[in-house]
Amino acid sequence: MNLQAHQQEWQQSQTIAENLLPKIAQLYRHKGVELLMFGKTLVNAGTIDIIKLTHLSQRYTQSSLTLQQIEPLIQQLCQLPLSPCYIDIGRLTHQYLESNHPSDTSAHFLANTLSEALSGAALTEPKDVVLYGFGRIGRLLTRLLIEKSGPGYPLRLRAIVVRGGKDGDLEKRANLLRRDSVHGQFNGSIIIDKENSALIVNGNYIQFIYANSPQEVNYTDYNINDALVVDNTGVWRDSAGLGQHLDCAGTSKVLLTAPGKGEIKNIVFGVNHQDIEASDNIISAASCTTNAITPILKAMNDKYGITSGHIETVHSYTNDQNLIDNFHSGERRGRSASLNMVLTSTGAAKAVSKALPELANKLTGNAIRVPTPNVSMAVANLNLENAAEKEELNHYLQQMAFNSPLSPQIDYTQSTEVVSTDLVGSRYPGVIDGAATIAQDNRCVLYIWYDNEFGYSCQVVHCMEHMMGVRFNTYPSLG
Template structure:
């Protein structure tokens, strides 16, 4: 193509992408359907991101990008099918449809038979969610919960609990609105001073003050049967986290750090099947554990692991000092922004808890480095099955494209990728 043809091709695709936005939004809000292209979500994306998602498909579906006109036809037809809430990968649907000889609606009714004509909510009523703590993790969770609220019939952020520090509503809103790493919040934040609440994209989020989890009466704020997400890290055992269950209106607790004792440590996609209705306290494990366990699982399942060492190069955290200052752990006395700090990690033992087949096979070490976000884990593994680098990379590419861990594992072969390129990656 000549220069003018390239430009016309781009504007044509941009026009289709602009038409796709309300269609994707309608499926999401009215039906609870999340539309993806080989794992890349189209929900809440701008035209350029939608075009890039279709271009991404060429890694998996031949030499060319996915045809956006086909996507428009598929999504327009899906809206007429009264679908139940689900994740639908239109990239895979289009690939399969090209080899069929039936009309599009008939094909989609067959492929999506389990959710066709079953419009409705997953839950009888929205589940109340409370954030206990509003630091780095808490604010990012707030962004995610609001971004994924959809039609409001699933999980809804109802309150944030913090320690009393005076009239701090405005400052809390400011920290949610602006983030030095992740940039500005993509939405609207209003302040209800009279009710001490944030209005975040239409979600009324009450700011509650407490010094201990069992002090709170959530029912006084219209909150019932709530899932409390403790992101403070202050309590990590059953006794401490059990204080949340003494609060009126709370029924379950999720810890955003490794749990101690008998608390189940869950890596979603790997061992989430272990969660039962009678479990009231669970841990979402550590960031490192969530990073390394999914690839360890697919490597263990395909090739087997005899032994291995996990070397974590970890971004500094709020626990460290900006300048040299006292810390209970000697090396963390030193400035996080100026030093490589050798530290301990429980990633190896935590990985074995999520994958019992690796028990006793892994060791681990960690270094904190002067970067505020994105960490690196180097897996040095001895495999049971003789294989090549190409075979291993191809297997990881395939599981990133299609499989139960598609949401946990991303894949790239770009030789120039560095850590900052992964900021905001939602895997």
């Protein structure tokens, strides 16, 4: 192919992608249908994003898809009476082409594949969500909820509760949402309503409520009812403490963004979210590390059987540590986070058994805090019942990442050039570094990257949806 042909092909792809943008938005805004491309959302994607995601097809299917093949199916989707769901247009197009249907039967193919979604069900009234706290996780949850907001999304961020501040507090919080040293600029509009202590974010009116404890808040004063309160402060982690939120008028459920204590269910979405019952009023979304390793450990245990193992996490520093040496109640935690590797403990390995009881008493764990602001790595040294070679093991993990019920929780990379900053913004709780895998007889070592802020926040949103009774099918089905 000559120089001119390459340029023409690129321009044609740009034209098609530009034409698809309003169709993708139409499906999401008017029908609640979120289009994905091999697990990556197309909602709010730009022209170049769509082209790049299309190029992922070879990684997932060993064959190349083109936008010329994808475009007709998206056009037909816009004509169907779809109810809210996820549709992976990359997988769907690949499945259609593999089925050897002639082009004039694509409508018949879609009707069969999406038959359960063709009810044309009306969009439901969004359910209220309150964020209690506005730190690292709180602000990322805000970004995610605003990104998803619209007539088709069943959750609506109504309020954020923070402690009382001085003059200029609201402006400072708006700027923390607008600019982030790790995750970059917020993609949208933020208008400050100082008189009413509110932010209008991409058209979403978010009330800021100043309070020093849950008892000070009456949510019905703000027309908030039956709300899910997402406590991202970490101050309370047991039923008694978190139950304070349920004593407030206008609330119905509480989700904790930290490991829960006592009888609170610790949920790793994708692994044990089915344990959430309608009667559960308080749930924990576990920790970022537990979310990163548990889906992969489940996949390993299902096929190879785990007899024992050790999890070492190389974890970015958090705001619990000191910038320079100062007093800290935890061992070694008082030493400067920006200058030291800090050996410390982690409860993540033990917490795995709360989501996967079959691994109880089989795992140990430790952590090394390192001077990076985000993205961590878990090194899983596992002893297996069944022996595995590296190539076979990586092929299995690749299939788990690309085409299994755990696909939304596991990503996979084979690149020998990937480093931690490449994973900033990853929406997966864990990403397997296949190039680093070690396997010998009945032992293996897996290297698992994770964005301990954003990837975890995506898991929290999944838990929020499930707690509030939101059930979206994915087409084609995974696995």
